[in-house]
Amino acid sequence: MNLKPETFQRIDEVITHYPVKRSATLPLLHLVQEDAGYISEDAVLWIAQKLELQPINVLEVVTFYPMFRRAPIGRRHIKVCRTLSCALLGGYKTCETFRDEFKTTLGATSPCGEVTVDFVECLASCGTAPVVLIDEVLHEKVDATKARQISAQIRSEAAARK
Amino acid sequence: MPAPVQTRVIFKHIDEPGYTNDLGCYLRHGGYETLKKSVARPPADLIEEVKKSGLRGRGGAGFPCGVKWSLVDRKSGKPIYLIVNADESEPGTFKDRYIMHQDPHQLIEGTIISCFANNVKQAYIYIRGEMPEGARILEKAIAEARAANLVGPNILGTGYSCEIYVHRGAGAYICGEETGLIESLEGKRANPRIKPPYFPAVLGLYQCPTIVNNVETLCQVKHIADIGGEAYAKTGTPGNTGTRIFCVSGHVQRPGYYEFPAGTITMGQLLNEVCGGPLPGRTFKAVIPGGSSAKVLRFGERYKGKRKVGADMVDYDWGVEDVPMDFDSLAMIGSMGGSGGVIVMDDSVNMVEALANINAFYQHESCGQCTPCREGSLWMKKISSRMVHGDARKEDAALLKSVADQIPGRTICAFGEACSWPTQSFLIKFKDEFEGYAEAKKALPADRLSLV
Ligand SMILES: Cc1cc2nc3c(=O)[nH]c(=O)nc-3n(C[C@H](O)[C@H](O)[C@H](O)COP(=O)(O)O)c2cc1C
Ligand code: SF4
Numbered sequence: 319m320n321l322k323p324e325t326f327q328r329i330d331e332v333i334t335h336y337p338v339k340r341s342a343t344l345p346l347l348h349l350v351q352e353d354a355g356y357i358s359e360d361a362v363l364w365i366a367q368k369l370e371l372q373p374i375n376v377l378e379v380v381t382f383y384p385m386f387r388r389a390p391i392g393r394r395h396i397k398v399c400r401t402l403s404c405a406l407l408g409g410y411k412t413c414e415t416f417r418d419e420f421k422t423t424l425g426a427t428s429p430c431g432e433v434t435v436d437f438v439e440c441l442a443s444c445g446t447a448p449v450v451l452i453d454e455v456l457h458e459k460v461d462a463t464k465a466r467q468i469s470a471q472i473r474s475e476a477a478a479r480k
Numbered sequence: 481m482p483a484p485v486q487t488r489v490i491f492k493h494i495d496e497p498g499y500t501n502d503l504g505c506y507l508r509h510g511g512y513e514t515l516k517k518s519v520a521r522p523p524a525d526l527i528e529e530v531k532k533s534g535l536r537g538r539g540g541a542g543f544p545c546g547v548k549w550s551l552v553d554r555k556s557g558k559p560i561y562l563i564v565n566a567d568e569s570e571p572g573t574f575k576d577r578y579i580m581h582q583d584p585h586q587l588i589e590g591t592i593i594s595c596f597a598n599n600v601k602q603a604y605i606y607i608r609g610e611m612p613e614g615a616r617i618l619e620k621a622i623a624e625a626r627a628a629n630l631v632g633p634n635i636l637g638t639g640y641s642c643e644i645y646v647h648r649g650a651g652a653y654i655c656g657e658e659t660g661l662i663e664s665l666e667g668k669r670a671n672p673r674i675k676p677p678y679f680p681a682v683l684g685l686y687q688c689p690t691i692v693n694n695v696e697t698l699c700q701v702k703h704i705a706d707i708g709g710e711a712y713a714k715t716g717t718p719g720n721t722g723t724r725i726f727c728v729s730g731h732v733q734r735p736g737y738y739e740f741p742a743g744t745i746t747m748g749q750l751l752n753e754v755c756g757g758p759l760p761g762r763t764f765k766a767v768i769p770g771g772s773s774a775k776v777l778r779f780g781e782r783y784k785g786k787r788k789v790g791a792d793m794v795d796y797d798w799g800v801e802d803v804p805m806d807f808d809s810l811a812m813i814g815s816m817g818g819s820g821g822v823i824v825m826d827d828s829v830n831m832v833e834a835l836a837n838i839n840a841f842y843q844h845e846s847c848g849q850c851t852p853c854r855e856g857s858l859w860m861k862k863i864s865s866r867m868v869h870g871d872a873r874k875e876d877a878a879l880l881k882s883v884a885d886q887i888p889g890r891t892i893c894a895f896g897e898a899c900s901w902p903t904q905s906f907l908i909k910f911k912d913e914f915e916g917y918a919e920a921k922k923a924l925p926a927d928r929l930s931l932v
């Protein structure tokens with residue numbers, strides 16, 4: 319596996335948190351995905367070996383939990399809450415705005431390669447609906463106007479990198 | 481009657497200007513003093529205090545915490561685990577995240593006290609995958625507490641040792657169900673276990689006795705250990721003690737979280753006075769009182785019956801606004817207090833479309849083990865989405881209801897009830913709207929807010 323030395327270190331550390339190695343499956347998947355961007359076939363085999371499991375034990379976990387993905391996505395991940403409280407205040411409109419801004423469809427990577435827009439279920443911030451989780455940062459009260467502002471910000475950050 | 485004043489105990493420092501989530505700030509506000517007092521007492525005393533307090537779990541079911549602790553198998557000789565349920569995934573619920581982000585040490589103190597009381601040496605905080613920041617804050621707080629000898633080996637020189645680790649989920653609601661959570665913590669799919677025999681108190685994590693408690697519950701324990709069970713029970717009403725946090729979302733002027741002595745505030749006071757009433761020009765139509773699984777209440781309906789007040793039985797005749805927001809009253813009128821998530825819908829909402837939104841959630845989250853739940857949640861979603869996006873028929877109302885009626889009581893875990901209750905209650909209370917949807921849809925504005 320091609321991972322940062324720091325990731326390997328964290329992997330070895332986290333395994334010590336549990337009396338049974340298998341418990342480290344989710345933590346390892348998170349660490350690998352954060353480092354490599356997604357869970358490859360090799361990653362499944364490597365984690366299985368590391369935890370002394372069968373590859374299927376790891377694969378069944380990857381396919382069960384929505385957060386694990388088996389292919390790369392855009393550089394930024396925009397997750398719009400789809401659930402009732404957010405929908406009551408325009409969550410679907412927010413999602414549509416992001417899709418339009420980046421000319422993309424749900425779950426696909428935008429043509430510019432910069433973002434993937436997804437719907438997710440309740441993010442436990444229903445009082446400040448509609449909410450959007452972008453990478454690891456929660457944005458609150460994101461109506462269409464705010465969604466356009468955020469999109470512009472993402473585009474300008476992308477431009478600055480080039 | 482005016483609404484009672486807010487009594488912030490658990491949320492005392494939430495949103496307080498200048499209050500930060502580091503150890504220094506917590507200590508300046510008297511933090512860990514309760515832990516110091518508690519580790520000098522016999523653990524059994526602490527369990528006794530929790531029993532006396534009448535504390536009921538804040539994760540959804542409202543099960544008495546002291547009773548849960550007394551069911552733990554202490555004879556097997558196996559280690560006892562404690563798991564903090566920080567999955568907070570019930571739609572409409574948003575209290576635990578604020579505690580973890582803004583006052584993580586309160587949770588850690590409550591957790592260590594609960595571990596000490598139950599002779600637990602290893603605790604895990606199971607936090608939702610979608611809360612990466614919360615996980616980092618908790619890890620930092622635990623590290624600070626460990627460095628100050630408040631977590632880890634030989635806590636405060638007492639000889640008692642306890643570790644806490646943070647474990648992240650990965651986006652599955654069913655991890656909030658305690659046995660699904662345990663499977664997930666063991667590194668597997670979060671398929672809930674069948675009870676009996678898998679009661680966590682006896683056969684939980686790694687087949688060892690395990691206590692699963694909600695974040696807020698453990699913070700309440702800290703407060704009980706501080707002031708004593710009897711003093712704690714003076715807040716609230718008999719059977720519903722302590723404070724209760726309500727998370728109000730949807731169509732009110734001031735959504736947010738509000739903490740009150742349990743059982744002292746009615747739905748009407750909460751929504752009209754505390755939350756400022758409906759949005760301008762609108763009226764309330766329906767409210768879900770305890771997270772999206774709770775049965776919906778329709779404004780205008782009346783609930784009648786007899787209830788116990790002290791030693792007497794008295795008649796009650798309530799509208800939605802009159803219902804006291806406690807576990808028992810909400811159960812009495814056919815819904816539940818659940819997790820305290822109150823979702824409000826006004827007259828702009830079409831109930832078929834709202835239900836279609838809820839059904840999409842449950843279909844997405846069913847773990848798939850039980851046929852009635854897996855297939856039922858799928859069909860309820862398919863039918864209600866088709867009604868909204870395709871052709872709606874009058875008979876869909878009865879069809880939806882019949883699917884929902886075939887799920888509860890036939891599944892491994894309470895998700896079966898959770899996914900069925902919204903459809904059942906929407907169909908009973910808004911039957912006309914479902915039967916007339918095909919016609920009504922033609923008149924609905926095409927550019928209306930979409931809910932599904
Ligand atoms: C489908 C389902 C989802 C649940 N989700 C949560 C949750 O997100 N957080 C929580 O604390 N409890 C949740 N629960 C309740 C837990 O199973 C368990 O009863 C609770 O964590 C016990 O803690 P308490 O006694 O302190 O309330 C859920 C239950 C079910 C059936
Ligand atoms: S009721 Fe649903 S969520 Fe619960 S175990 Fe059965 S299929 Fe899974």
Ligand code: FES
Binds near residue numbers: 400401404443571
């Ligand atoms: S419904 Fe969107 S955060 Fe809860």
